[in-house]
Amino acid sequence: MSMYKRSLVSIAVITALAPVIAPAAPPESLDKVLIIGTEEQARSLPGSGAVVTSExxxxxxxxxxxxxxxxVPGVYVREEEGTGxxxxxxxxxxTAERSEKITLLEDGVLIAPAPYSNPAAYYFPTAMRMSAIEVLKGAPLLRHGPQTTGGVVNLISTPIPEDRGGELSVMFDERGSTDVHTHYGARQGxxxxxxxxxxxxxxxxxxIDRSNRDTGFDIADYVAKLGWQGDDQDILLKAQYSEEISNETYLGLTDADFNADPNRRYGLSSIDQMDNRHRGLSATHTKDWNERVTSTTTLYRNYFERDWFKLSGGGSFIDDANSGNATAQGILDGTTDVTGLNYKHNNRAYVSQGVQLNVDVAAGRHLVSVGARLHEDEMDRFQPVDVYDQVNGSLVYQSTTAPSGGDNRFEEAEATSLWLLDDWQxxxxxxxxxxxxxxxxSSSRIQYGNAARTVVAATRSNESDELLPGASLTxxxxxxWQLLAGVHKGFSPLGGGAxxxxxPETSDxxxxxxxxxTDALFAEAVGFYSDFSNxxxxxxxxxxxxxxxTSGSFVTGEAEISGLELQLGSAFKQGQFDIPLNIAYTFTRAEISADNTASGFNSxxxxxxxxxxxxxxRAGLEHSSGWDSYAIAKYIDEMCVVTGCNNAANAFDETESLVVVDFVSHYPLASDVDVFVKVENVFDEQKIVARTPDGARPNKPLTLSLGMTHRF
Structure with a gap:
């Protein structure tokens, strides 16, 4: 039976049962694109979470x-290019590798390029068009998935307005960048x-050395929504298209060159460029069967294609130069000629599609959710290599090599997910x-032996199934005062190369x-512990x-991750000023917990x-006139680049700690027009925030921006 035939059968069965099992109490109103709801709801979850509001x-x-x-407490971010x-x-x-160990959603729909076979987030929705961000942790995240160990990030797109209207926001920075965001919508009948x-x-x-190419990017992102609402049902169609061209590279810097100028790029990376396109479609149908039963059905399809043309193997020059190799340093500087440089077209296409159904049933003190998702995704990798020589500091094209080995393969996965939740007061x-x-x-890989794909060189496949229980309480x-506690089993699928x-990775x-x-203060302290067998x-x-x-997976063995999350939110009034204050802190200890001869790691x-x-x-100063200012200070500790860096005594195996302060101030020119100034990295602190891929990489330097928002 095909995936979609199975999906229709599952939906028919659950939908048919829903009215039968309906009890006699009205349900609370639920917004189906949200996984938490409001900031207040996040502060009373039978789990832990946070909502970054539209405000x-x-x-x-x-x-x-x-x-x-x-x-957000409990979240770790490793920057890469400094712009997100x-x-x-x-x-x-x-852990944070390319966001592949968390569940990424947009409006409740899986948004990673291929969430089961290739979850690495080479595509990420444009942050400017988001109206809220939800982060859910603990046992309630079992409603979502597939990644159920750490948490879920749900990005909420701009909602259709209640009344006809829209908004235009324009921002310019000191380097000549321009950001424009506008939307307009209406309701009629x-x-x-x-x-x-x-x-x-x-x-x-x-x-970039010896180049006049900039290191920026262009993004064009479009979204259209159309909805219809009847007496007891609602339909919402959403279409999205985006394209990006970014002059980004994997090549970083040696430590010596970083210390001299963190914003330098070697000429070897002058022709590196990412070119990608994303198309997303979804249709959501919500029906109130009666006062107690609501069903939500969503069909979705995402297509993502990208060609990241970039230097391959540049990390070896960085490593050798860091070790004092003058020839490697000369190659990076462009003073030493070199032949056979490989610039790979990291060319891949992804498809992710499926159908999901959830039925909410109110039964006295119980709110029961039962649902299913049938999903399939794929990744098609076809990556030719252009060969260049560096001659007198210039890159000279020589030849193109057809894809072979791991650069010519197709991976796919099919998944059936079922869930049952009982929110019991x-x-x-x-x-x-x-x-x-x-x-x-179930996942599979086909690796081809020739560019025409008439010869199959190797195949592999994997099948796994996991039952994931959880329980939590407040x-x-x-x-x-409120106490919260919870336990659940975590799961991370293996990917198409298994x-x-x-x-698969599992954890307790x-x-x-x-x-x-209270009305004036919120404080929360949450301890967490994760025990991994693999x-x-x-x-x-x-x-x-x-x-x-750089492909497949690597099992490091038994591990334990434990920590403490603290957050504090308050607001007080001083004269004509409201002063909101927020503090978030996370302490984490993440270690191998048993010697592993296979991986070579030790407890x-x-x-x-x-x-x-x-x-x-975060501190604000909000004046009664509408002149509001905010300062945000963020500290992140150093991190290991490879597991075991604390016992390797290698300075090149960890990042540097960093403190960054941002400042934003808004002033209302009129009832529908605001102007603002934004200063990122006020004290111009730049550190090595990443060493992967291929060398030391900085955060964004001091940047001044001016902008205007007009509501109409």
Whole structure:
């Protein structure tokens, strides 16, 4: 039976059962693109989470999702190019390699290029068109998936307005960059619609040796929504298209060159460029069967193609130069000629599609959710290599090599997911959330022996299924204090390159916390612990595994990740000023927990991409006239680049700690027009925030921007 025939059968069965099992109590109103809801709801979850509201995104004029997620407890961000094009996001036990160990959603729909076979987030939605960001952790995340260890990030796109209207926002920075975001929509009778676009023309902040090419990017992103609402049902169609051309590279710097000028780029990277396109379609149908039963059905399809043309193997020159090799340094500087430089067309196409159904049933003190998702995705890799020589500091084309080996392959995965959740209000004080998820995944790879793909060189496949239980609770000690606790089983699928004998990564995850809530103050402390029997790294050029592999996966062995998340939010009034204050802190210890002769790691070796300390402070000064200003300070500790860096005594195996302060100020010129100034990295602090891929890489330097927002 095909995937879509199976999906129709599953939907028919669940939909048919829904009215039969309906109990006699009205459900609460649920917005189906949200996984948490409001900021207040996040502060009472039978789990832990956070909501970055639309007001905050507007206040901070967010263009880089990395910067706002650094202020969310339990989230780790490893920057790459300093502008947030391809985020590396980790949450608790899910480490940050290319955001592939967390579940990424847009409006509740899987958005990674190929969430099961190739989840590495080489595509990430444009942050400027998001109206909110939700981060969900703990047992309730079993409602989502496939990644269920650390957490879920759900990006909420701009909603259709209640009344006819729109907004235009324009921003310019000191380097000549231009960012434009505009949307307009209306409702008339049962119909509603909206058109939206983001246009970004960003000048890079780096300078390439012997080249006049900039290091920036151009992004054009378009979204159209059309909805219809009847008495008891709602239909929403969404179409998205975006394209990006960015002069980005994998080649970083040696430490000596970074210390001399962190914003330098070697001439070897002058022809590197990413070219990508993304198309997304979704259709969501919500129906209220009666006062107690609501179903939501979503069909979705995402297509992503990209060709990242860039130098391959540049990391070896960096490593040799860092070790004092004068020839390697001369090649990087362009003073030494070299032959046989490989510039690979990292050319891949991804398809991700599926159908998902969820039915919510209110039954007295219970709100039961039962659902299913049938999903398939694929990745087609066809990567020719252009060969260049460096002659007198210039790159001279020589030949093209047809794809072979791992550069010529096709991977796919099919998955069936089922879930059952019971949100049980046991008493006025006690709420219990019970969750059960089932994942059945099959994946395969075909590797071709020739460019025409008439010869199959190798095949592999893997099948796995996991039952993932979880339970969590909140208990109100009184009107201000609340206890929360939870445990759930985590799961991370292996990917399309898995062999038959490999087992997916699983973990046992615990959390225990305490909340304090009054009208003026919110405080929360949550301890978390994840125990892995087989911690696994996904290998790619962008995020090589700790053994150096750039494809497949690498099992590092038993591991434990534990830590503490603290957040504090308050606001007080001083004269004509409101002063909001927010603090978020995360402490994490992430280590191999048992000697592993196969991987070569020992108990106590630190895991990669997990900082020990992350701290964010946010303060506002909001005047009664509407002149509002905000300062955001963020600290992130150094991180291991490879597992075990703490016991390797190699200075090139970890990043540097960093403190960055941003400032934003808004002033209302009229009731519908605001102007603003934004200063990123006020003190111009630049450190080595990443060493992968291929060398030391900086954060964004001091940047001044001016802008205007007009509501119409």
């Amino acid at each position: 905050r995104l507007e206040q901070e004029v967010v263009t880089d999702v990395n910067q706002v997620l650094k202020t 094009l391809r985020p590396n996001i980790g949450i608790r036990g899910a 049962a119909w509603r619609w909206q058109l939206e676009t983001v246009q970004r023309e960003v000048e890079g902040y780096k300078d 046991v008493s006025e004080r006690l709420n219990v959330n019970l969750a059960l998820r089932y994942e059945d995944v 208990y109100d000690l009184d009107q201000t 062999t038959a004998n490999e087992e 995850n615990w959390e225990l916390g305490l909340r304090y809530r 911690k696994t790294e996904y290998c790619s050029l962008g995020a090589p595994c700790s053994n150096g592999a 106590g070796d630190q895991l990669k991409d997990v900082p020990e300390h992350v701290l964010a402070l």
